[in-house]
Amino acid sequence: TPDLATQQFSIDNVIVFPNYNIQDVKDGKYSIPMNKDSLSKYAFDDIYVIDPQHKFKPKIFDRALYFKKGDLYNRSNHNLTLNRLISLGVFKFVKNEFVVSDSLSHKFDAYYLLTPRQVQSLRLEALGRTNSANYAGSELNLNWTHRNFFRGAEQFKAAIYGAFDFQMGGAQNANNIFRAGTNVQLSIPRIVAPFRFHSSSEFVPRTNITLGYEFQNRTQYYTLNNFTGSFGYVWKENARKEHDLKVIDITLVSPANVTEEYKVKSDGNPAMKRVVDKQLIFGPTYSYTYTNTMLPRTNTFYYKGTLDLAGNITGLVTGADVKKDKEKKIFGIPFSQYVKIENDLRFYHKFTEKSSLATRFIGGIAYPYGNSEFIPFSKQFFSGGSNSIRAFRARTLGPGSFDPRTIDPGTYFDQSGDVKLELNAEYRANLYKFLNAAVFVDAGNIWLLHDDPTRPGAKFSKDFLNEIAVGAGVGLRLDFSILILRLDLAMPLRVPYYEKGDRWAFDKINFGDSNWRKDNLVLNIAIGYPF
Structure with missing residues (x-):
């Protein structure tokens, strides 16, 4: 030397x-x-x-x-x-x-x-889709990014989009869906606050400001105007730990043109009525993420915890209590008051360079109080779909032992809940170069905290283990590094809305029956891994 x-x-x-x-x-x-x-x-x-x-x-x-x-x-x-x-x-x-x-x-x-880097970029995205409710549609997104908006490394992003979904089969009174909207985000590479903030992290903290609007029209039912806005901070202690605090996160839902047909269908169904209620949701949200999955270890973890506090301080100051007929309003709209907690824990074990085991547990609860008797529909939990319990179609599972087959399929109404439990396990192996295979098992459900006469069996109780849904399947993944195309074929092994004592479905499996295959085999096509 x-x-x-x-x-x-x-x-x-x-x-x-x-x-x-x-x-x-x-x-x-x-x-x-x-x-x-x-x-x-x-x-x-x-x-x-x-x-x-x-x-x-x-x-x-x-x-x-x-x-x-x-x-x-x-x-x-x-x-x-x-x-x-x-x-x-x-x-x-x-x-x-x-x-x-x-x-x-x-x-x-x-x-x-x-x-x-290039200071500005413009990206155009187009997609086509179908779902299990006999809907087909398309979406177009135009995104503009400016990486040095005020010459201080501020990133400004703006997007406009439009989408439509229509019922296939040419129904005369088709309930088609149209969406259009815009959103903007300004990300500033420092903490903008009335106090001095010093960070010795290798990652620059950021202040994020977002605004958005979406117009949604379900042609035979209603029109919704959704306004969103937030102000908050994102900072990292190190490569493994990240904090995301939104000091204020606002959502305003304003319905318009609710049709008589929808009013008739939702009569006697409080859950459907709440979809077209005016909603004002505001309050802080906080999430903490820890991960060491980027490290070359045999065992790695990922954890994300989220806390959503809506209307808490306002509710305390005003003494709001909907159960005592003391509902408070802001600009003529009742504000939502609730506490929502969600935890997402993942564990990965690498057997060899070509095989591994991935597991995930999700647990969440949303509790309304004060000025709210129910959780807003947009903030509830959902289950089923390509990133959830894959043997059940998206947002069709639960709550509890409620049978979604009793719903008029023309309403196209998603099932939601206040409590969510989910457990997933997946064995992954490389077959050849970019071709990977998987065998998986998913289990879980959602529940309500309160009785709903229109959805019997939906309330969370000590009998919740008997209402767990179980599904299993196999999958193929085409891993091209920049793009992962996933095909998962799943079937239900346990159905919570079957009669007690008859919820395990092993004795009903019949691959030779075309009707059974149609009703029970669910093909999920998705981008990226489910977890």
Whole structure:
């Protein structure tokens, strides 16, 4: 080891090139080391930002860099600075060089060479889909992203979309569905707050502001106007731990044009009536995520816990209590008050490089109180579908032992609940290059916290284990790295809405019967793994 390499060095000058590219170097537009006499016009506090076109505000580098003039060099701050520059999301390549400026005094200059990504991008997405309720449709999305909106590495995203689903078969009074909307998000690479926030994480914290609107029209039933907005923060302690706090998360649902047909169908069905109620939901939400799945270990974990507190402080201040006829309103709309908790825990065990076991447990509960007797439909839990219990079609399972076959299929009404339990296990193996196979078992259900006369057996009780649905199946996955296409074929092994004592379905399996195959074999086509 050279003797000079064993000596401690301190930082002399910190010079940032935020528009670095190889072609400009070849053209001689700048060089390393820089001429010290030409640096003064680029000074900002204790750093120099070589940005003649003023594409970036110098302050973002002052926040991201952990080396200041006079600091003693150490490897931790070196890596921390590089990671923070990468996590800004506006640079494609990040590297640095150290050039000795005074070997006698053990000083060197730190150069940061940053190659920016394309500032703007436009993406168009089109898709086609069908579902088990004999609906077919299409969706079109147009997304625009600007990665340096106010020259401070702010990411601005805007999207507009339109979609339609229509009943196949040419029914005269088809209940077709049309959706259209827009949403925008501004992500600022710092904590915007009235207090000072200092982060020593290698990840830059972000402040996120979102606004959205969706128009939904079910032609024979109703029209809904959905307005959403949120303000919050996302920050990471390290690569494994992430926090997401929305200080305020608002949803306003305003119905319009509710038809007489829907009023007749929902008469005597409170759950259907609540779909077209005016809803105002606001309050903080918080989620914590821990994962070490990116590490090369035999056993890895993933956990995400979410807490949703709606209308809590407002309800306490106003003394709202719907059960005592003290329902409170804001702008003529009753606000929702509830507590919702959801936990998602996953465990992965690698047998070999080509085989592994993946398991997941989901447990959640939503409890209404004060100004609310029920949880808003959009905030309830659902079960069934390609990322849930795959032997049952999306949002058709539960609640409890309620039989969804008793519902008029023309209503196209999703089943929802206040309590959710789900357990999944999947053995995965590689067959050949990009072709993978899986064998899986799914179990779980949803329940209500209160009795619903229109859905007998839906309430959560001590008998809940007897109302667990079980499904199993096999799957093929085409893993092309940038895209994973998943095909899962599942069948029910235990059906909670069958008669007690007859809910296990092993004796009913009959692959040779076309009617049995039609009613029990469910093919799920999806993108990505279910968990």
